[in-house]
Amino acid sequence: MxxxxxxxxxxxVCSFAFTLERFAFYSAxxxxxxxxxxxxxxxxxxLSAAEGAKMSANLVAFTYLAPLIGGYISDRIVGARYLVPIxxxxxxxxxxxxxxxxxxxxxNLMIILVSIGTGLxxxxxxxxxxxxxxxxxxxxxxxxxxxSFVNIGSFIGTTIIGVLVGxxxxxxxFLICAIMMFIDAAWFIFGWRFLGETGKKPFKVDEHEExxxxxxxxxxxxxxxxxxxxxxxxxxxxxxxxxFWVFWYLAYMPVYYYWGGxxxxxxxxxxxFTVPTAWFDSLNALMCISLGPILxxxxxxxxxxxxxxxxxxxxxxxxMLLLGLSYVIFAMADVTRGGNLASLGWIIAFGIVLSLxxxxxxxxxxxxxxxxxxxxxxxxMMSVWVLAVFFAGKSYGWLYEFTLKFKFASxxxxxxxxxxxxxIILWLLDNKLNSLVVKDEEEQNADEVGHYV
Numbered sequence: 001m002x003x004x005x006x007x008x009x010x011x012x013v014c015s016f017a018f019t020l021e022r023f024a025f026y027s028a029x030x031x032x033x034x035x036x037x038x039x040x041x042x043x044x045x046x047l048s049a050a051e052g053a054k055m056s057a058n059l060v061a062f063t064y065l066a067p068l069i070g071g072y073i074s075d076r077i078v079g080a081r082y083l084v085p086i087x088x089x090x091x092x093x094x095x096x097x098x099x100x101x102x103x104x105x106x107x108n109l110m111i112i113l114v115s116i117g118t119g120l121x122x123x124x125x126x127x128x129x130x131x132x133x134x135x136x137x138x139x140x141x142x143x144x145x146x147x148s149f150v151n152i153g154s155f156i157g158t159t160i161i162g163v164l165v166g167x168x169x170x171x172x173x174f175l176i177c178a179i180m181m182f183i184d185a186a187w188f189i190f191g192w193r194f195l196g197e198t199g200k201k202p203f204k205v206d207e208h209e210e211x212x213x214x215x216x217x218x219x220x221x222x223x224x225x226x227x228x229x230x231x232x233x234x235x236x237x238x239x240x241x242x243x244f245w246v247f248w249y250l251a252y253m254p255v256y257y258y259w260g261g262x263x264x265x266x267x268x269x270x271x272x273f274t275v276p277t278a279w280f281d282s283l284n285a286l287m288c289i290s291l292g293p294i295l296x297x298x299x300x301x302x303x304x305x306x307x308x309x310x311x312x313x314x315x316x317x318x319x320m321l322l323l324g325l326s327y328v329i330f331a332m333a334d335v336t337r338g339g340n341l342a343s344l345g346w347i348i349a350f351g352i353v354l355s356l357x358x359x360x361x362x363x364x365x366x367x368x369x370x371x372x373x374x375x376x377x378x379x380x381m382m383s384v385w386v387l388a389v390f391f392a393g394k395s396y397g398w399l400y401e402f403t404l405k406f407k408f409a410s411x412x413x414x415x416x417x418x419x420x421x422x423x424i425i426l427w428l429l430d431n432k433l434n435s436l437v438v439k440d441e442e443e444q445n446a447d448e449v450g451h452y453v
Contacts, residue, residue: 007133010198011142013191014129015149020184021088021121022150023157024177025063026285028095028114030158030278031177032056032107033256035098035170043169045104049257050401055104057397059111060249064390066119071127073120074203080124081192081199085185087120092181098174110174117181128199144296148289155285162278227374233433234372234381237316238388243422244320244361245392246399247327247415251354253400254330255280258408259347266333267341275344280351287355295359313430319361320423326353327416334409 036052038044070087074080094113101107129146133139157180161173223231259266260277268275303309310318333346373381403411 007138007142008194008196010132010191010194010196011129011146013188013194014125014132015146017084017088017121017125017184017188017191018146019149019153019156020180020187021091022153024091024095024180024184025114025118025157026154026281027157027161027173027278028098028110028177029056029059030256030281031098031161031165031170031173032059032111033252034165034261034277035101036104036107037257037261038170039262043171045101045107047104049253049261050397050404051104052257053253053400054397055107055111056253057249057393057395058108059114060396061390061393062111062115063118063122064386064393066115067123068119068386070119070121071123074124074127074199076202079200079202080128081188081195083120083124084128084199085188087117087122087124088181088185088188090114090117090120092117092178092185095174095178095181099171099178101171101174124199127203128195131198132195144292148292151285151288155282155289158278158281158285162276162282165276165278166274223374230372230374231381234384236429237433238384240316240320240422240426241385241388242392242395243419244323245389246396247323247419248354248358249393249396250399250403250415251326251330251350252280253396254408254412255347259333259342265337265342266347267344270344280347283348283351284355284358287352288359291356291359311430311434313433314427316361317423317427317430319357319359320419320426322353322357322360324416324418324420324423326350326357327412327419329353331409331412331416334412 033052033056034044036045036047036055037049038046040046070083074083091114094110094117097106097110097113101110126143129142130139133142161176164173164176256277260268268277299309329346329350333342333350336342336346
């Protein structure tokens with residue numbers, strides 16, 4: 001068993017792999033959005049902002065959907081460690097297509113290759129990380145640290161690429177993303193020796209037969225009344241997740257196209273330097289890195305109160321309310337500017353509150369489903385969550401196109417109202433949702449009393 005004070009080097013192999021992959025992915029997410037709408041004279045495709053939004057949305061959506069297929073392959077067919085570098089190479093090939101892209105079809109081909117590559121990389125690397133530790137108590141800390149590696153990659157990538165676009169152009173920046181993925185593949189293959197036996201065999205094949213037999217018995221049992229309620233709760237919370245992530249992803253589009261771009265309505269100039277819109281993405285990553293420890297400390301402090309910490313559901317409701325507040329700031333930027341350019345301070349304030357909402361809301365997903373899903377339905381309930389995020393990712397491009405029919409301030413005040421209303425509803429459902437946990441504890445205590453009697 002690994003010491004609680006040391007982590008296996010294989011953990012850092014996987015974490016750094018995420019850093020390089022997220023460097024490329026978040027850079028490409030921004031690059032696609034701006035490259036597609038830039039004029040041909042500036043090296044772009046000259047398409048509409050709506051088309052740019054939908055292509056960027058496709059990248060997000062299908063990189064959430066593809067891991068469902070990749071997870072099945074690593075569970076039953078090929079060991080995860082072999083799929084990871086294949087996925088990296090496919091992503092690198094996709095970015096090479098972006099390097100040479102001269103049409104929407106080539107951009108779509110890039111998105112397909114990157115999505116398939118992500119499907120072979122993302123959940124497999126997470127699964128390997130989880131199996132590197134003998135002590136489950138280390139996992140929360142390990143995945144928190146890995147999340148920091150993710151955001152460091154995002155921050156460095158969008159910060160550097162945002163500047164390089166101005167001097168080297170879009171094609172060169174896609175090439176940088178490709179090179180990063182090929183380096184990543186070489187790094188991971190080098191790191192195989194530090195993974196031990198983890199990921200050599202498909203995960204299902206690697207399980208003990210008695211565990212499989214127990215799972216088959218469990219599969220045949222009908223769901224209890226409590227389990228049915230929990231499944232319904234997961235579906236309900238997934239609905240709120242769709243609302244949150246549709247609006248969260250949507251937020252980036254006006255930053256790129258309305259406040260930024262060739263006809264920017266915000267002043268991005270500081271002295272003689274023009275701030276790249278990619279730095280809005282960098283701001284999000286920086287806030288996630290810095291807010292993690294702060295929020296962690298806040299939850300610990302609240303937990304020491306007589307009434308304890310906020311429930312998981314109140315935290316996610318608070319995240320939704322913060323999302324709504326960020327959109328109020330967004331709309332007010334347009335209301336207050338008159339006929340002038342809006343101050344960059346409005347965009348920064350919007351980004352800070354948006355990121356704060358994300359950090360408060362986002363822990364809900366895997367943690368909620370792991371706690372509430374019936375064990376034999378865990379994979380399917382995780383799929384429901386992934387499909388919810390896929391739907392959100394796929395929808396925000398079309399939603400952005402729809403918003404272009406209305407005045408900016410009006411439409412974003414409406415979005416703010418929807419998010420705030422959803423947050424209030426979720427807050428009011430707190431007692432109902434928490435009753436699942438309370439009842440479970442009561443049943444467990446009753447079982448223990450019956451055992452001792």
